[in-house]
Structures are given as structure tokens and as C-alpha cells.
Amino acid sequence: MRDTLSPDTRAHLIRTAQALADAARPETLRHFRTGIASDDKGPGPGGRFDPVTEADRAAERAMRAVLARERPQDGILGEEYGTLDGTSGLTWVLDPIDGTRGYISGTPTWGVLVAVSDAEGPLYGIIDQPYIGERFFGGLGEASVTGPLGTARLRTAPARPLAGATILTTFPEIGTEEEHRAFRRVADQARLVRYGMDCYGYALLAAGQVDLVIEAGLQPYDVQAPIAVVTAAGGIATGWDGRPAHGGGRLLAAANAEIHAAAMELLAGS
Template sequence: MRDTLTEDERAVLIRTAHALADAARPETLRHFRTGIATDDKGPGPGGLFDPVTEADRAAERAMRAVLSRERPDDAILGEEYGPQPGTSGLTWVLDPIDGTRGYISGTPTWGVLISVADETGPLYGIIDQPYIGERFEGGFGRASVNGPHGRAELKVGKPRPLSEAIVLTTFPEIGTAAEHAAFRRVADRARLVRYGMDCYGYALLAAGQVDLVIEAGLQPYDVQAPIAVVTAAGGLATGWDGSPAHGGGRLLAAANPQIHAAAMELLAG
């Protein structure tokens, strides 16, 4: 379908995606840093605490309401309310708050993830950080960020060796022992590793700030918007073995083919 959409159809999908982000923003901000009550959906990956709040649910309800008006024939896959079938061949993949652990801790590294996909994977995606006021978009010929510094084009960083690289991850919080060991093989070669960045790490990769993001234990709604944004900015986002990753699991996002290959070799052991 990605090759058959007209320019007008793409423009409508882009406008709809931004309308979804606009609808989710106030719902997430309404509860941020307020001591909102937290439920445990657990066990999450590794049997860990898997929080959800009313902000997660309210933001997804707000986005679904937009889609029911604007795109009733499209399917929906959302983290909090699951799948809804459609007939158009397009699916909106929604994570109302990616990084709820960060959200309830008050860190501004969580985000709203929105993507529209066909059977081959994401076509266009948004990573929105409401508190900072940054919105990253990628797909349909677009790769840009709009935020406190205005609008700028997204472009991944220039190639450099792994020994000079900056790596972002949610490890060691998630993943199996074998995945931890694989990640350490990459981390031990890198110049700098930072932890717990959630979806904001992919936004920073697309903006040219970092070289690699490595994660595991992911769901489709965790990965599809980041894949769209990173690839639109000129980067790569695949499974640890180089396979398509839009179904979730293990994700290796890289600024360029050289560092992607170096990291993939180490992850394979």
C-alpha cells in the first residue's frame, strides 16, 4: 500500500497523526508530576513492575476518539485497549505513554508514540514529548522536529567507530541474562552509555545526538513510531539479527550501516 497512496492521502494521514498527538498531549500533561495513582499490569518483561496510570488510558481514549471520527475504517492497535479491526488496510499503532516508569518518576524522557502502518510495517511515525514540547516526525518524505528551538530537519550523525560511540538503552532493567551479556559486549566497546531513556533515545538518535539504541522485550507499539522516525532521518532500525523489527522483540537502531554492523556482530556473540 505504501506505493499506492496518493500525495493527498499521505497528507491526510500526516494531519491525522498530528491531531492524535494534539489530543494526547493535554491528557498526559494533566497528570504529570501530580503523584498520580499507579496500577501494576505486571508481570512485565522479566517479571518486573509494569505500571499503568489513568494518564495512559485517557491519552489512548482521546486518540481513539479522533480516529473514530476521522478514520473509522482504519484498524487500531493500542497498548491499553488492544486491537480494533479495520477494512482500509491501514493500522494506527498507539502507545499513549511510552516510558510510564519514567512518567511516574517525573523524568521528561517518556513520550506519546503514534504510527500508521500497512502489512509491511510503519509508513509514518511521531514521537511526541509533551512536557518539553518536542515533536519528532518521520515518513512520507518528512524527517523533522518541532520544539523549543523551532523546527529543524532530522539527520543522523556521521559515521564514527564504536570506540567513540554514545549508546542509549533501557538495559539492565529489561531483558534476559543472555541479552544482558550481549548488550555488555557492545557497551564495553563504546565511549559512553546512558540508561533508561525509553522512546526519547530514538528521537535523539534521529537528531544526530547519539549513535546506537539497543533494547529488547519490546511490543509493536513500542517500536513502530521509532522505526519510522529513525529511518526517515537516515538511520537503520532492525532486529539484533538484521531482520525487520516492527513486530517488536529486540531492536537495534543505528546512525549508519557501519556502526549497525559492528554492534550486530557483537550482539550475536
């Protein structure tokens, strides 16, 4: 489908994606650092606390209202309100707050994720950090960030040895014991490893600040916007086995083909 989209349709998809992020921003900021209550949706990956707040729900409702007006023919996959089938062959994949644990802790590393996808994967994605005011977007010919420092083109970092690399992930334990051991094989070779980034790690990868993001136990709404942004910026985002990862699971996002291959070799067998 992506090869048959008209210029007008591509422009409308971009405008709609930006409108979705615009709609979610005030809903997330309304409750940020207010001591908002959270519910536990049940054990997340590894049995972890998996919170949800009214800010998550309100932001997704606001985005769905935009889609009902602008793109009623498209499907929706959202973290909080599930799946709505469409007729166009396009699906909007929404994570109203990726990193709710960070959100309720007051850290500004959570984000609003928006992607529009066809059967082959994401066409366009946005990683929006409302509190900082940064928006990273990529796909359909775009790869840019807007924020306090202005607007800049996104470009991932050039190749360098794994021994000089910076790696980001969210949880130190990363997933199962086997997945953790595989991650450590890569992390032990790197210069620097940082934790707790959620979706903001992929934004930093797209901006050329870091070399790798490695995660596991992910859902489609966790990965589709980051995959779009990272690949538009010149990076590579696949499963740990090199296959497409837009369905979730294990994600290896890399600044370039060289470091992607080096990391994948160490992850092999997990």
C-alpha cells in the first residue's frame, strides 16, 4: 500500500499524526507532577508493576476523537482502548503515555507515541515529549526534531566500535533471565550503559546521541513509532534475530548497520 499513496494522502497522514500529538499534549501535562493516582493493570513483563492513569486514558480518548473526525476509515490499535477495525488498510498505533512508571515518578523521559502503519509496518511515527516540548518525527520523507533548540534534521551516529558505544534500555533486568544474559553480553562490551529511558531512548538514538537501544517484552504500540523515527533518521530497528519487529517482542535499534551487526551477533541464541 505504501507505494500507492498519493502525495495528498501522505500529506494528510502527516498532518493527522501531528494533530494527534497536539491533542495528547495538554491531556498529559494536565496531570503531570500532580500526584495523580495510578492503577495496576496487572503484572507487566517480568511481573513488574504496570501502572495506568487517567492521563493515559484521557490522552488516548483525545487522539481517537481526532481520528474519528479526520480518518474514520482507518483502523486504530491503542494501548488503553484496544482495536478498532478500519477499511483503508491503514492503522493508527497509539501509546498515549509510553513510560507511565516514569510519568508517575515525575521524570521527563516518557512520551506520546503515534504511528500510522500498513501491513508491512510503520509508515510514519512521532515520539513526543510534552513537558520538554520536544517532538521527534520520521517517515514519508521526513526525519526531524522540534523543541527548545529549534528544528533540526534527525541523523543517527556514524559507525564506531562497540567498545566506544553508548547503549540505552529501560529495565536493568531487560526481560527473562536468558534475555538479560544476552543483553549483558552486549552491554559488557560497551563504553556506557544507561537505564530508564523508555521511548526517549529511541529519540536520542535518532538524534545521533547514542548508538544502541536494546529491549524485550514490548507490544506493537511500544515499538511502531520508534521504529519509524529511527529508520527515517538512518538507523536500523529489527528484532534480535534481524527480522521485522513491528509486532513487538525484542527490539534492537541501532545507529548504523555495523553496530547493529555487532550487537546482533552477541544477542544470537537468546
